Structures are given as structure tokens and as C-alpha cells.
Amino acid sequence: MPSSKVWLITGSNTGLGLELALKALKEGDKVIAAMRTPSKCPPFLKDNANVSILPFDLSWTQDTITSAMKTAVDAFGHIDILVNNAGYAYLGAIEESTDEETKTQFEINVFGVLRTIRAALPYLRAQRSGTIVNLSSVGGFHSFPANGLYCATKFALEGITEALAAEVSPFGIRALIVEPGYFRTAFLANPTAGMNVTTPIKDYDGTTAHEAAANIEKYNGKQLGNPVLGAQRIWEVVRGEGMAKGKKELLRLPLGSDCGTMMRGYAEDLRETADEYEEIWRSTDFVE
Template identity: 35%
Template sequence: MKTQKVWFITGASRGFGLEIARAALAAGNQVVATVRSQSAQLASILHSHPDLYVVQMDVTQEDQVQEAVKQGIARFGRVDVLVNNAGFGMVTAIEEATDAEVRKQYDTNVFGLLNVTRAVLPYLRQQKSGRVINITSLFGYDTVPGWGLYGSTKFAVEGLSKGLAVELAPLGIHVTAVAPGLFSTDFLSAESYVAAKTIIDDYQETVGPMRNGADVLHGQQPGDPKKFAQVIIRLANTERPPLHLPVGKDTIAMYQNNAAKMAQEIQAWLPVATSTDHDHRVAALTIA
């Protein structure tokens, strides 16, 4: 028999966040769904479900995050599953992006995630239980031209997830970084990703096709977001969830190709990479 859980889901207005909220409610859970605006619209989409509580919150505003978490706790008494889903994409060559554009990307995708995680963890630690599910990306395993900056934020979340996992495991809290591939959400719609204002002609051959092709690909992605949501439901109810979960054949291929390339590079440079120890000195530190 499944126990009812309280979910806290960021970026729930559309895409993965909306589908996860819908699936969690259908599975008999209570859901705190956060949106940056138009909270009444989300409540209407989800038919004002009695187990739904919609909170307006911008993940980049720490005071709003703290208040939203307090409101969710006041409504349902606890949080069991945190889904850090809020984020956006940016198509740009890394050189093209201004400092302000880079900071905005990181403020939402990385520092915003940290804001929410810091706000929720005290409650999970007090309970000695809970799940943190961080939505990353196939671009958190490898990159393609034009998505390197966005991918770097997902690499960061993968690393943060690993650190959180080892720190929180003794406290009964599980962490999973879920890396979806291309799914037919609104991610590639003009409203969901941005392009850098600066365009450098030298990057036309590499980044140009991504700038011109994102809208064309929108709606043609292979992944079904409803099926992705069911994966998240299953993950939240698994006794021993994985730390890393690539989802989608394209993500698996991205991971496998990157792992193979890295292994080949390391092997080719192994004599150089292992040539830097002091002569006749025994290593004093071993990292498990």
C-alpha cells in the first residue's frame, strides 16, 4: 500500500512540472506547485484539485522561496518529495553571451535550485526522510554547439546532486539527478528558451544551425512528457533510487558516447597523466 506523500514542485506551470504535478495528484499525493505568475491559471488547469496548493514564487528570489516553503508546510504539514524542475534554456556560443545573460542563466538553473533546496532541507532533516529530485538534461552529460552554456548549468546540478547525495544519505534523504532527453514539452518553444543578443559570424557553422533549428524541432521531439512524469512517480516510490537516471534513448546515447570518448582520451594520455608524482614519495592521502 502506497503512502500519500507531499510533493513540492518548482516550475509547475507547464512542461515537465505540469505533467509531474498532474501525475502526483492522480497517484493520490498532495502537491505544492510553484509558478512565477498566474497561479489561478494553473489551479484551473488542474481542476482546483483538493490536494493541490499553488504558490507564486520566483526561484531566484530567496525570500519568496522561503515564504513559499513555509506556506506549503502550513498547508500540508510536511514535504516528502522535492522536484527541482524550474529552469530555462539559452542558445548561444559561450563567447557571445554577456555577463548579464550568463548570470541570469545560472541564477535560475543553479542558484535558484540551491535556494529551494536550502529552504526545504531543514524539514527533510527533521523528518529524517525525503527525496530530492533534480531535473538536469542530456546536455549535463555532453554538449553540442550552442547549448554549452545551458549544459554547463546542468553539469553543475549533476555535481551538486552528487555532493548532496553523500551528505544527506546518513540522514535518510535520497537524491537523484534525472537527465531527460528531448521531450515534446514547451522547452523549445519561443516562450521557453532565449537566444543571446550578440551574434558572432565566426560561429555560424557551429551555433547557427541550433539558432535556426530549435523552432523547427519543437513538437517533433521523441519523448512523451506524460511517460516521463510516470518515471518520476516511480522514482519517488522506489526504496533505493539511483543517484543518476538518464531518461530517453537520446540521453543514454549521449552518456555512452561521452563516456567512451573520455575513456579513449584518458587512455591515450595515461603516461602523461600519471607522470607527475614526486620521485620516491609515498602518497599520504587516499580518497575513497
């Protein structure tokens, strides 16, 4: 069994973040449980000697997040794995969105993650090791009606992580994109609690945008993904254990049959597009 590792997991009081924290603890690792409201921390985390609770908010400034990162590192002396899990969704048709809410969506899901990565990297570079895990989504490569802005933040996160992976590999640091499909967490239980919702435009009634928004809450409890198993697979891929033992260290980790199926469909769509327009895209080069 590899030696114990220290995980910093944002949004670790619910959902996949919580299940990943529990999996890490079960395997003998230590966890820095970062959360916006520590008073909502489950007792079984709060009372564990291998857990350090860290007040943390993605809306904080770079200086404040950098200070929080030092507190996190001081808890166990170092950090091995940073998991950027926290985030939320802004639900509604593109036309219904506002600049203010859209900026807040990107502020939390993209800029907050960037600030966290910047705060962690000096420590990871100094020790010449570590893993940065960024939680994307099936919505990181396939956008959906009524969820376009949330998906846009995940598209952005994928682009950032792909570049980051190449930039930090010389320091022995790995970057991993995790792409969960729909998992049976509380995320869909009450859209107005976990998401901001646009003010509807009546003309969209009966269209895909409003039908998709209406169906989100109905889908709660019917998601294919098991968060306990999803967390287990993330832990195994990061640690190179279990089902991941002997497998290549790739940039992306799809989770859930829905995500894997859509990924294959997306790859086929790209292939079809490249084939259909080959004459066109080849025609635009200089002929030297």
C-alpha cells in the same frame, strides 16, 4: 501501495513539471504546485483538493524563498519530495553572451535551486526522510553549440547534487539527478518565449553555433521524449514502484533514448581518454 506522499514541484504549470504533478495526483499523492504565475495554473490543478498552489519565483531572495517554503509545508503538514524543475535556457554562441544575461541564467538555474534546497532541508532533516529531485538534462554531461551556458548551469547542478547526495544521506534523505533528453513539451515551441537569445555576431553565420540555434525551433514537435511517460518514470523511480521496483537507487536517472545513447557515448569517450593518456597521467605522481 505505499502511503500517500507530498510533492513540491517547481514550474508545475507546464511541461514535465505539470505531467509529474498529474501523475502524482493520479496515484493518490498530494502536490504543492509552485509556479511564478499562479494565474496561469490549469483549472484541473487549481480545483483539486489535493493541490496547493504556491506563488514561487527562483529569483527571490533566500529569506523570501524560506518563507514560501514554510507556506508550502503548512499546506499539508510536511513535504516528502522536492522537485526542482523550473528553469530556462539562454541561447547563443559563447562569444555572443553577455555577463548580465549569463549571471541571470545562473541566478535562476543554479542559485535559485540552491536557495530552494536550503529552505527545504531543515524540514527534511527534522523528519529524517525525503527526496530531492533536481532536473538536469542531457546537457548536464554533454554540452551543445549555442546552448553552452544553459548546459553549464546543468553541469553545475550535477556537481552540486552529487555532493548533496553524500551530505544528506545520513539523515535518510535521497538526492536524485534527472537527465531528460529532448521531450515533446512547449520548451522549443518559441525560443524567444522560453529562452533568452543572444545578439548574433554575423561571422558565426554558417557555423555550427548559428546552425544549431536555427534548428532548435525546427526540432519542435519531433522530440523523441514523451513527457507523460517521462513523468511516469520519475514518479516510479522516486517511489520505487513500476519499472523501478527492485532496481538500485542510483544518483542519476537518464530519460529518453537520445539521452541514454549519449550517456553511453560519453562513458566510452571517458574510457578512451583515460586509456590513451594513461602513461601521461600516471607520470605526474610523486614516486615515494
